[in-house]
Amino acid sequence: MKYHIVILGCQMNYADAERVQAVMAKLGYTFTQREEEADVIGIIACSVRQKAIDKVYSKIAKWNKWKNKKNLITFVSGCVLPDDRMKFLKLFDLVFDMKELASFPAMLSQYGVTTPVSNSSIVNSEEMSEVARPATVAEKLALAGAKPLSKVAAAPETWDVTPIYNSEFEAFIPIQNGCNKFCTFCAVPYTRGREVSRPSEDIIEEVAALIERGYKSITLLGQNVNSYGLDKKVAELSFAALLDKLGEIADSSGHEVWIYFTSPHPKDMTRDVIEAIARRRSLAKQIHLPVQSGDDKVLIRMNRKHSMARYREVVGWIRDLLPGASLFTDIIVGFTGETDEQFENTRAAIREFEYNMAYIAMYSPRPGAASFAWQDDIPHAVKKERYAVLTGDLEKVALAYTRKMKGETVRMLVRAKDRKDGYLTGHTEGKIIVRFLSEDESLIGQFVDVKIESVRPFSAEGAVVKEVVEA
Ligand code: SF4
Numbered sequence: 255m256k257y258h259i260v261i262l263g264c265q266m267n268y269a270d271a272e273r274v275q276a277v278m279a280k281l282g283y284t285f286t287q288r289e290e291e292a293d294v295i296g297i298i299a300c301s302v303r304q305k306a307i308d309k310v311y312s313k314i315a316k317w318n319k320w321k322n323k324k325n326l327i328t329f330v331s332g333c334v335l336p337d338d339r340m341k342f343l344k345l346f347d348l349v350f351d352m353k354e355l356a357s358f359p360a361m362l363s364q365y366g367v368t369t370p371v372s373n374s375s376i377v378n379s380e381e382m383s384e385v386a387r388p389a390t391v392a393e394k395l396a397l398a399g400a401k402p403l404s405k406v407a408a409a410p411e412t413w414d415v416t417p418i419y420n421s422e423f424e425a426f427i428p429i430q431n432g433c434n435k436f437c438t439f440c441a442v443p444y445t446r447g448r449e450v451s452r453p454s455e456d457i458i459e460e461v462a463a464l465i466e467r468g469y470k471s472i473t474l475l476g477q478n479v480n481s482y483g484l485d486k487k488v489a490e491l492s493f494a495a496l497l498d499k500l501g502e503i504a505d506s507s508g509h510e511v512w513i514y515f516t517s518p519h520p521k522d523m524t525r526d527v528i529e530a531i532a533r534r535r536s537l538a539k540q541i542h543l544p545v546q547s548g549d550d551k552v553l554i555r556m557n558r559k560h561s562m563a564r565y566r567e568v569v570g571w572i573r574d575l576l577p578g579a580s581l582f583t584d585i586i587v588g589f590t591g592e593t594d595e596q597f598e599n600t601r602a603a604i605r606e607f608e609y610n611m612a613y614i615a616m617y618s619p620r621p622g623a624a625s626f627a628w629q630d631d632i633p634h635a636v637k638k639e640r641y642a643v644l645t646g647d648l649e650k651v652a653l654a655y656t657r658k659m660k661g662e663t664v665r666m667l668v669r670a671k672d673r674k675d676g677y678l679t680g681h682t683e684g685k686i687i688v689r690f691l692s693e694d695e696s697l698i699g700q701f702v703d704v705k706i707e708s709v710r711p712f713s714a715e716g717a718v719v720k721e722v723v724e725a
Contacts, residue, residue, distance in 0.1 A: 255283050256292050348361050427457065480518040484522070494524060549600060592617075665704075692718060
């Protein structure tokens with residue numbers, strides 16, 4: 255029997271999907287790339303953008319039509335707002351929170367689904383019969399006229415499930431889930447709930463195992479990764495101490511690996527995090543630090559909980575302690591009420607902080623976020639104009655960095671075939687995209703040293719001078 259998963263949204267959803275895949279594999283299902291072949295088909299949803307929600311509705315409309323011709327079980331999980339969840343209950347067979355993933359086999363069995371390993375311990379074990387059945391599933395089962403399970407235990411977290419990694423050289427490791435910040439433009443605190451940190455010993459064990467298996471790129475994931483440990487009632491490592499420990503393990507492993515994290519919040523960033531990155535060779539010299547706006551008044555309306563002075567202080571630590579590190583950010587243009595002068599302050603921030611990359615978004619109200627109720631008063635044409643101007647500013651500062659790479663030999667991780675025929679592509683430690691002429695696909699997943707011959711603002715092209723083969 256086969257299953258298929260559609261993944262929408264951010265890297266966190268991809269990491270979650272790897273854990274769903276592990277559960278499906280344990281049940282004996284095999285993955286299929288072709289939706290139409292699947293017996294169980296699901297979607298890891300994203301409520302952050304309307305486009306993603308529209309996609310969920312168009313997919314389930316199609317899948318429900320298929321049910322006239324074949325047996326098919328559908329499910330949805332991921333970032334789902336309470337309102338959407340209620341609508342999905344009428345459309346999907348199963349709607350569950352990622353925290354409830356360990357209960358997924360029990361949910362399938364409640365539907366009378368005979369899984370490929372239906373006699374396995376997963377479905378029939380005492381453990382699974384006692385597992386928590388979430389409210390969402392209870393609602394769904396009630397709609398289906400099913401009897402509720404009698405025993406309820408504390409819901410496990412997604413990370414309690416060992417994932418199937420889709421890549422053999424890069425992995426995304428959740429270390430924290432949820433958010434307590436409540437930025438007014440964002441719905442994440444309502445879809446993923448409050449901050450919960452994963453036990454550090456689990457993270458250390460998973461990362462150490464990946465390093466031993468030769469993984470080259472490991473990214474620690476969380477909505478607010480540097481508030482790691484702050485939610486714990488018991489003593490837990492600080493984010494800086496966790497990073498330092500992982501860096502120490504990686505540095506002494508004999509393997510070359512780049513360890514990243516995303517996304518930190520400027521409010522919770524401490525100098526000892528930057529010091530740990532400076533101290534440990536394996537902690538990648540690349541920081542993604544969302545600024546969102548360069549204007550204090552806009553930051554207050556966004557409820558970002560940090561000022562530009564605070565942001566400047568953090569960038570100062572990065573420049574002092576990590577010379578040469580690349581700096582990425584996220585920016586929203588045309589947020590409710592943003593004046594020309596406030597937009598100019600964001601332009602000034604691009605010039606001041608000399609970003610290598612900024613993910614710039616034109617503001618659009620997100621259902622579920624506080625600002626959804628506010629008037630979206632910046633005309634689309636103005637947002638478009640500001641987007642174009644800011645992109646132009648960004649290209650100038652980014653090009654100043656990549657120009658310095660010209661003629662240099664840089665190490666890069668080869669990740670895939672490039673869109674340009676005959677080329678392979680990947681990125682440097684600082685996540686600058688590099689491509690080079692080669693059809694040797696055995697290099698994918700390896701480090702190579704490349705001499706840079708030409709550059710653009712966000713990428714470079716060169717020729718391999720050395721392949722880095724691990725003993
Ligand atoms: S910090 Fe703000 S933008 Fe990031 S997840 Fe939390 S609420 Fe959303």
